[in-house]
Amino acid sequence: MAGIAWVNGKLLPPEEAAISPLDRGFMYGEGLFETMRAYGGRAFRLQEHLDRLCAGAAELGFASPEREHMVRAVEEALAAAGLDDASVRLTLTPGITSSSPTLVVLVRPLSLPPPERYASGCVAVSVPAAQVGDTPLRRVKSLNFLDKLLAQRAAAEKGAHEAILVDPDGCVVEGAMRNIFAVIGGELVTPPLSRGFLPGITRAAVLEIAEKQGLRACERDLPLCELCAADECFLTSSLAEILPVASVDGRAMRAPVPGPITTALMEGYRRLVAQELGPVEG
């Protein structure tokens, strides 16, 4: 298995790495993770991911290691893996007794949606959101990820690539694995954080790019029926970046896929990465 695992300071091939079955992350899903993309051996927006991780740990009530320690862990793992383009997963748990956290960094070859998914868009279907109410679990990226996996599986059973979570009010919350945007009448629309979902790092980057490009953008409630009649739609995540959506619940987006605004944002995202990390191949 290509890649490397950094576990509490030890670098190992991923298949040789070990954690305790007594770890609260394994016992109860008590823990958090972050998935980042590395370009040219450097993780994009590492600080933002660490901000979110530390905020999540505070919310769940366990200590995070020093920032510098986590930065070094990611850098050491990336250097040891020797991969330019890679996925980097950080997992943080309170450990066995909450007195000594477990930190795992997994650097592995990047696995992306196939190129045709970017060229022709993916098929999305709506799925009811399983979590409601004001629970921190909706705002943090916890190891309690089964609801997302099950939503994604329900979508796959319907022949779709992506599940769009819809809450009991009929409002779009997020994709099971990614945040969601629509383009409606020339305006970029994405659900507000008050709908209760993980604030995506790529979502924030796309809002920044939209502002730079002089695009009207709005965080507001997005009823499912409005999404189905949108001009364009796309999903965002650190690994997949910006992924166009061709249809939602069988209704095709009005603009050809990828639409003009989606395309402009995809290019803007690539420029942002190059600006922050230096020129990137591909």
Next chain:
Amino acid sequence: MAGIAWVNGKLLPPEEAAISPLDRGFMYGEGLFETMRAYGGRAFRLQEHLDRLCAGAAELGFASPEREHMVRAVEEALAAAGLDDASVRLTLTPGITSSSPTLVVLVRPLSLPPPERYASGCVAVSVPAAQVGDTPLRRVKSLNFLDKLLAQRAAAEKGAHEAILVDPDGCVVEGAMRNIFAVIGGELVTPPLSRGFLPGITRAAVLEIAEKQGLRACERDLPLCELCAADECFLTSSLAEILPVASVDGRAMRAPVPGPITTALMEGYRRLVAQELGPVEG
């Protein structure tokens, strides 16, 4: 650390046991667990726990090992631990790639609520249930256990011992860690499975005992206001067995604690254990 860990066929002291950080149980909380109590070195209602585990694996879409294999694992771990009265935790995950499941059996010294909790009852407070809708996650005992931990912590912050989860209809669902019963006008009442919660093995045993004792018992919706005005209330779990509740949201139960019906069921439970496993000390 006393006890033993059985991990995919290997017996080890718990602190030396290891699983892969690539295990889907650790990555996403994709997995299930069962907690049983052993009396005189034998697990009570092991078959029922394995039934529930296998049903959960089918629901989550991954394979369970052969029943005989799991029974042997529990027996080997119990024999190696050399503990009479013990807690036995089985954890089952799809493993790293879903092709080879991970099975962990942890046998550890029993850790029970303090005796005064049985004698004077525990203090319970209501907490909103975080999961709604028809999701398998409410019916299976998955590693996605954070919502329960957070509910229990919210209760502890209010000085209570137990969180009672209440759904948006105002109906009692379950305790965060245990199922719940009330005694109202001489009748035993417990929420119906249709409210969406884990069907407890001890809950089922208590309903059996009630029938044997000729007690009227009913699985029906239990509004929180009705629970707060009940004569008696108790919680059930495999480890704690039957745990009397003294008050809910500051309102004391009408009968002295433990109430007469609670006491009769506690005695009935002890007899049931002795009947199935042979005489038990204490």
